[in-house]
Amino acid sequence: LVSTFMSIANIDTVRGISSYESGLIYIIFKDGVNLYWARDRVLEQLNRVNNLPKDAKVEIGSDSTSIGWAYQYALSSDSKNLSDLKVLQDF
Numbered sequence: 001l002v003s004t005f006m007s008i009a010n011i012d013t014v015r016g017i018s019s020y021e022s023g024l025i026y027i028i029f030k031d032g033v034n035l036y037w038a039r040d041r042v043l044e045q046l047n048r049v050n051n052l053p054k055d056a057k058v059e060i061g062s063d064s065t066s067i068g069w070a071y072q073y074a075l076s077s078d079s080k081n082l083s084d085l086k087v088l089q090d091f
Contacts (some may be wrong), residue, residue, distance in 0.1 A: 001025055004049055008041045035063055
């Protein structure tokens with residue numbers, strides 16, 4: 001699915017995360033892309049996928065979902081270990 005979505009125009013990043021029971025795909029569009037245009041392109045690509053298992057449940061998040069990223073950061077340090085960074089993260 002990730003490679004299928006990478007063919008959509010105006011994509012900045014496609015990230016796939018999977019576990020035993022589920023998988024999530026985050027599609028990040030370039031700034032300024034119309035939300036409804038982007039959703040239509042994703043739905044078009046989903047409809048083209050024909051090799052999913054019969055019982056697969058595929059759904060697209062609502063346009064008012066709270067899982068969208070508004071802020072992203074990384075903690076790194078040459079002098080602090082991972083435990084110290086974890087304390088900073090939790091604080």
